[in-house]
Amino acid sequence: MKLNGSEIVIECLKEQGVDTVFGYPGGTILNVYDALYKHGSEINHILTSHEQGAAHAADGYARATGKVGVCMATSGPGATNLVTGIATAYMDSIPMVAITANVAVPLLGRDSFQEIDITGVTMPITKHNYIVKDITKLADTIREAFRIAQEGRPGPVLVDITKDVTAAETEYVKEEPIPVERSTQYIKEKDLEQAIELINESEKPFVFVGGGAVISGASKELMEFVKKIDAPVADSLMGKGAFDGTDELYMGMLGMHGTKASNLGVTKCDLLITVGSRFSDRVIGNASRFAKNAKILQIDVDPAEINKNIQVDCSIIGDLKEVLTRLNQRIEKHEHKEWIKEIETISEEHPLKYNEEGLTGPYVIEQIYKVTEGNAIITTDVGQHQMWAAQYYRYKDPRTFLSSGGLGTMGYGVGAAIGAKVGRPDKVVLNIAGDGCFRMNMNEIATAARYNIPIIQVVINNHVLGMVRQWQTLFYGKRYSQTILNDGVDFVKVAEALGAEGIRVTKKEEVAPAVEKAIALGKPVVLDCVIDCDDKVFPMVPAGAPIEDTFDQDDLNKEA
Template identity: 60%
Template sequence: MKLTGAEIFVECLKEQGVDTIFGFPGGAVLNIYDALYKAKDDIRHILTSHEQGAAHAADGYARATGKVGVCIATSGPGATNLVTGIATAYMDSVPMVAFTGQVATSLLGKDSFQEVDITGITMPITKHNYIVKDVTRLADIIREAFYIAKDGRPGPVLVDICKDVTAAVTEYEPKAPRKHEEAPVGVSKSKLDGAAAAIKEAKRPVLLVGGGVGIANAGEEVIKLAEKLKIPVSATLMGLGAFPGTHELFTGLIGMHGTKTSNLSVSQADLFIAIGARFSDRVISNVNRFAPKAKIMHIDIDPAEIGKNISVDYPLVGNIKKILRYLTDNVDERDYTEWNRQVNEWKAKYPLKYAQDSVLRPQYIMERIYELTGGEALITTEVGQNQLWAAQFYKYSFPRQFISSGGLGTMGYGLGACIGAKLGRPERKVINIAGDGSFRMNCNELATAVEYKLPVVIAIMNNHALGMVRQWQNLFYDGRYSSTTIGGGTDFVALAKAFGAEGINVCKPEEVDDALKTALSSKDRPVLINFEIDMDEKVFPIVPPGAPINELIDE
């Protein structure tokens, strides 16, 4: 059958099983929006307040569901407004396809109105990108974009479509989506046997769960290996939830803001097994003093990560699930050892803690959120202190539960991601943990949440400061607070009400539960809670820059 490019666009989305797309219209995508209007019973379009919000919403949708997130923007500024969201998805390996409109092919390269080279701009932050100048290639490019976004290590793909292509007519033939073949083990039997032997010989092994474990749906395999060998398990920020936070073998976060137990365990380990992790600077800190007594085993789907940041003794590149199954089947079950006793001693001696007094503490707020949601909510975060309090004091028990910008550290990420996560998982309570600085960046997406009657909760840890930067200025810059104090001029409760949301102000610990219960009971509109906390509240532990991770400041 003959269809326009815009109609082909819609049909290809249907082929791929897309039911939700986030975006903002404009001149270069008018034909596409006309086609989306006609297909509104099949594809739900969510009009965000800003294109960056559309990218973050698509990202949050993808992280919460495991599906490919989809967003769309017009040419020029619409396209460039997606860039931060695309980079956020790229750094955290999130499958996303971003569509942008482009000026007509006859106007390319002429500094035409709202023309920008978005493929050139996004080349370093996408797995692949395309500019479509020929309608006969459109369908196959869209299909390929979705395949690439999910294949291997996931990530974002951008498709830039010239406006005349969306109006041109060509033959369209439906096709079923290309299936992803299960990745092979990818590692020779001799290497696997060598790794299994190293695990059997280790007296003080430690497991690190990274974001790749959740992406690969390999959480069960990690649990079986850890339980069979009684190995202590730590997690990166992106790995939270892939191993249950309530499990007796779990020691908590690792690295700059890791628990003292996790960081001491790594520093004393004789075998360090990293699974689906990048060995980022926030994990290893001083590379020359990281895991100084340990052999390093690195299991990952992406060969580019092996040896990139740290030398590896046992590189295992391939299918994480299959590798873990082989290792589990080829090691002997182990009883609890002196090493487990030592780690448990550290856990008892060095728990995460905070002052127990009459002051409203963010750590207490997070604990109450955990208790009142039964540990079942999806948590999105902004970036800064709020992100770390959410990571430390909410126990994540299943994959895709903790949704946060880890690699890029994008302030303003959380509210858009919260909207996407709620639309993807409407049966779950979804709570965005925010700081006042991050919230101000993309608070306009409250209008989106109100428009679509989304009962999400926004919990602002309002310290009237850019808290994490202020903390660094306090600890490492002799208290020179340069441009980190935010005045009290913005009334977030009034702002929420102006958008049509509900707003609640909380200043005392005894007010926390009632506010949260009210917010969690909302059925059809967002609720913002403004928690007034102290300006000098800090995230501990923290590893000073350049120090090894076992040298923490914990108070």
């Protein structure tokens, strides 16, 4: 049948099983929105307050569901407002398709009103991107975009469509999506054999879990693998929930704000098995000193990540779920009782701890964990509150901790929480943010209120840019340059003005009742939790130092 370009866009979205789109209309994309209006009962559209919110919502939807997130924007500033959200998804390997419109083909390259070369702008932050200037290529381009977004190492793909293409007509034939196969073509028998040999020889193995374990859906296989080789486990920010955070072998996060048990465990081990991680600088610290006593086995779907940041002794390239399945079939059961005891002793001697006098960020997180029984989806912004949410909430399942890891995007959380709640309406969804982060995209609370999306926004309000202030305190002689936010902003009033419920919390005994009330209300709620401006995240490793140089407040007190 003959359809115009805008109708083809909608039909292709339906082909791909898309049920929700996050976006903001404008002049060049009006034809697409007109077609969307006619299909409102088939595709739900969430009008965000800002295009960046739409990109973060699509990202949160994708992380929470495992499906492709979709966002839309018009040309010019609409498209460029998506850029930070696209980059956030790119850095964390999140499948997303961003659809933008551009000026008509005859107007391209003429500095036309709201014209921007968005494919040029986003080339470094997408897996692939397109500008469609021929109506006959539109359907196949959108189909290919969804395939690329999902295959191998996932990521965002942008499709820019000129306005005349959205109006032109051509024949459309419905196609069923081709299933995306797991990447197995690079899994080599010799690599599997070498990995098994290293595992058999190891007396002190340690498993480090990254975001690839979440993406591949390998939690079951990972648990079987860990139990077979009898090794302690650490994770990255992106890997949280892939391995059960309540399991006795779990030792906590690794890296700059990782636990001493994990950081020292990796330093002491003789074999580090890294699954689905790219060895971020925040994880490895000083690369020349990282896992200095160990051989390193890296399993990753992306060949480009092998030997990029850390030289490894053995690697297996392929989908993690498939690789672990093959290893589990061939690995014999091991026991490392003395090694496990050694790491457990470090964990017992150096537990996570915080000042228990007065209201603190860790206390708020612990109370949220208790009230939700560890079953909520937690999104975060970036900073101290992000680290506390990673340290003090125990993630039992994958896709329950959503955070900007690679790009470190302040303002990510509210949009991501909206996307997560839309994608997983059965789950309680809370966004943990500092007051600095919340200011950046708090306008999206209006979006949640408009659609009555019952997210809970928890503001860890210390009236400063907490993580930056922490660095200024420790490394910059307490010169607090532009990090104090002690002004007249009232987040409870802001929440009410945006159509949500606002609750202020200033005492420890108020936290749990406030969280319980927020869940029971069934509407968007902002909890303004006021803490001290000098609370810090510990443990900590100075930038560029080896991870065994981790310190906490007790260590600072001893030096003083």
